Amino acid sequence: MKLPEGIRNQVVMEFPSRPENVAFARTAVAVFAAQLEFTVDELDELKVAVSEAVSNAVVHGYAGEDGCIRLEAAITGDGCLVVAVQDRGRGIEDVESARQAQWTTKPEEHMGLGFTFMEEYSDRVEVESAPGRGTTVTLYKTPARARIPS
Amino acid sequence: MKLPEGIRNQVVMEFPSRPENVAFARTAVAVFAAQLEFTVDELDELKVAVSEAVSNAVVHGYAGEDGCIRLEAAITGDGCLVVAVQDRGRGIEDVESARQAQWTTKPEEHMGLGFTFMEEYSDRVEVESAPGRGTTVTLYKTPARARIPS
Amino acid sequence: MRMEARRVRDSLIVRLNGELDLESAGPFRTLVQEELDGSGRIRHLILDLRGVRFVDSSGVGAILGRYREIRTRRDGQMVILGPRPPVRRVLELAGLLRLVAVADTQQQALALVKEGNPAP
Amino acid sequence: MRMEARRVRDSLIVRLNGELDLESAGPFRTLVQEELDGSGRIRHLILDLRGVRFVDSSGVGAILGRYREIRTRRDGQMVILGPRPPVRRVLELAGLLRLVAVADTQQQALALVKEGNPAP
Ligand SMILES: Nc1ncnc2c1ncn2[C@@H]1O[C@H](COP(=O)(O)OP(=O)(O)O)[C@@H](O)[C@H]1O
Ligand SMILES: Nc1ncnc2c1ncn2[C@@H]1O[C@H](COP(=O)(O)OP(=O)(O)O)[C@@H](O)[C@H]1O
Numbered sequence: 001m002k003l004p005e006g007i008r009n010q011v012v013m014e015f016p017s018r019p020e021n022v023a024f025a026r027t028a029v030a031v032f033a034a035q036l037e038f039t040v041d042e043l044d045e046l047k048v049a050v051s052e053a054v055s056n057a058v059v060h061g062y063a064g065e066d067g068c069i070r071l072e073a074a075i076t077g078d079g080c081l082v083v084a085v086q087d088r089g090r091g092i093e094d095v096e097s098a099r100q101a102q103w104t105t106k107p108e109e110h111m112g113l114g115f116t117f118m119e120e121y122s123d124r125v126e127v128e129s130a131p132g133r134g135t136t137v138t139l140y141k142t143p144a145r146a147r148i149p150s
Numbered sequence: 151m152k153l154p155e156g157i158r159n160q161v162v163m164e165f166p167s168r169p170e171n172v173a174f175a176r177t178a179v180a181v182f183a184a185q186l187e188f189t190v191d192e193l194d195e196l197k198v199a200v201s202e203a204v205s206n207a208v209v210h211g212y213a214g215e216d217g218c219i220r221l222e223a224a225i226t227g228d229g230c231l232v233v234a235v236q237d238r239g240r241g242i243e244d245v246e247s248a249r250q251a252q253w254t255t256k257p258e259e260h261m262g263l264g265f266t267f268m269e270e271y272s273d274r275v276e277v278e279s280a281p282g283r284g285t286t287v288t289l290y291k292t293p294a295r296a297r298i299p300s
Numbered sequence: 301m302r303m304e305a306r307r308v309r310d311s312l313i314v315r316l317n318g319e320l321d322l323e324s325a326g327p328f329r330t331l332v333q334e335e336l337d338g339s340g341r342i343r344h345l346i347l348d349l350r351g352v353r354f355v356d357s358s359g360v361g362a363i364l365g366r367y368r369e370i371r372t373r374r375d376g377q378m379v380i381l382g383p384r385p386p387v388r389r390v391l392e393l394a395g396l397l398r399l400v401a402v403a404d405t406q407q408q409a410l411a412l413v414k415e416g417n418p419a420p
Numbered sequence: 421m422r423m424e425a426r427r428v429r430d431s432l433i434v435r436l437n438g439e440l441d442l443e444s445a446g447p448f449r450t451l452v453q454e455e456l457d458g459s460g461r462i463r464h465l466i467l468d469l470r471g472v473r474f475v476d477s478s479g480v481g482a483i484l485g486r487y488r489e490i491r492t493r494r495d496g497q498m499v500i501l502g503p504r505p506p507v508r509r510v511l512e513l514a515g516l517l518r519l520v521a522v523a524d525t526q527q528q529a530l531a532l533v534k535e536g537n538p539a540p
Contacts, residue, residue: 055321
């Protein structure tokens with residue numbers, strides 16, 4: 001298996017966009033992430049961030065229809081965890097607005113806090129999206145321990 | 151996502167054949183399997199069976215070289231968990247012998263108990279293998295609770 | 301997630317165990333709604349989160365929806381009982397703890413709804 | 421997996437925590453070997469598995485290798501301390517419990533190696 005340049009280890013997962021797979025996805029990523037020196041608190045944070053990205057693919061990307069979610073989790077050479085959550089659903093018209101707190105296209109049921117939680121609980125969030133083509137959200141998180149010079 | 155006929159839910163995972171990914175694989179399958187009514191003991195059994203199949207792909211299939219392991223976990227319509235572990239490694243010459251207890255091609259380090267544990271800890275084990283082409287081991291397990299007529 | 305509901309005077313106490321997310325938010329909403337519909341006498345909601353390991357924004361949304369129901373339609377109070385630190389942090393980040401009081405024990409929670417003004 | 425080794429008289433006590441599988445079997449083997457090489461006086465091995473949640477055939481293989489080393493090269497005894505039920509079942513299935521005694525406490529384990537015949 002040829003890993004991409006600069007990647008030390010990687011898992012790729014694909015599953016249908018169902019609410020019951022959100023727990024699977026966040027837990028599987030946390031188990032993989034345990035190969036790095038994350039604290040229990042950091043793994044809890046990671047679970048929230050992944051849960052938001054995958055829930056968005058289910059709720060907004062495929063809007064309740066059965067689509068395929070692809071999740072890649074990778075460990076980079078310098079010990080960063082990168083998680084990319086990809087759907088081939090409806091995509092986001094205006095990414096900049098979507099990322100703002102309390103911005104939601106489903107105000108009856110949702111609070112527009114998904115991206116806020118992703119930002120809060122990871123180091124960096126990247127969003128790539130095209131209407132009608134789908135969305136890829138990429139989360140970056142490095143264990144705090146690894147960032148303290150020893 | 152079109153699921154295969156008779157399949158209620160499914161995840162597909164791919165990862166490099168490294169010892170550190172064996173724990174990831176067995177835990178991820180157990181997390182997915184928790185969607186069925188397995189007891190904690192049954193999930194422990196499942197972890198052992200998956201651990202054996204994935205370890206074999208690492209140790210024998212790719213013999214320590216970096217190959218890709220593909221793992222499919224599915225829930226069938228009648229509530230059975232099916233786990234297929236596939237490598238594209240060296241394959242098995244004589245599957246019937248390989249499945250026997252204490253049969254191993256690496257007697258210095260291994261005990262030949264991998265298949266014995268898979269048989270003991272799942273309901274059924276299928277092996278498909280061709281020398282030079284790789285091996286797919288498929289494990290079937292239904293929660294005991296589901297088998298008791300209520 | 302496992303859920304249990306019971307009534308103490310005019311308070312509904314709902315105890316959750318497990319993970320409150322997109323999957324369990326629906327059943328949680330249904331359970332509370334059924335209990336409320338089943339009795340006009342319920343005014344307050346005490347949410348026992350001591351057994352909850354995980355909450356995300358879908359979970360917070362479901363809690364906030366129940367809060368609105370209780371406040372606007374029942375003129376009641378909502379109190380959250382015993383959230384673990386990571387769960388508490390999520391609730392805080394969502395701004396929910398500016399609306400809802402937190403209690404450590406059930407007794408304290410019942411006292412807070414009786415006072416009628418639990419928000420800090 | 422976390423591992424700790426210490427010596428009591430002529431016994432090496434190795435305490436394992438976590439999961440003993442293909443990944444951790446190597447470090448476990450190395451740790452025991454280094455301790456044995458570092459002291460000619462060690463004869464017995466007490467394996468404290470109370471903190472071990474998981475063992476598979478790779479883990480059993482690593483334990484069996486240490487057993488052979490202790491038996492054939494040191495003429496010593498091996499005792500396993502406190503395996504949890506699922507771990508115990510794996511060891512039993514592998515036939516290891518026909519060779520090695522199991523103790524519930526460290527004191528009992530030390531008494532068993534002193535008797536010089538711990539196998540049941
Ligand atoms: N995967 C996605 N596909 C399509 N639209 C999305 C996706 N993720 C987010 N969005 C859009 O961005 C908005 C804001 O997302 P978020 O901050 O997670 O809040 P919420 O999920 O509560 O609406 C959503 O309401 C939706 O319109
Ligand atoms: N994925 C695989 N690829 C190639 N050979 C395999 C694979 N799995 C098992 N085998 C063969 O079958 C034998 C028996 O396997 P097993 O019962 O797991 O015992 P062990 O792993 O201890 O050797 C192995 O020694 C190996 O020769």
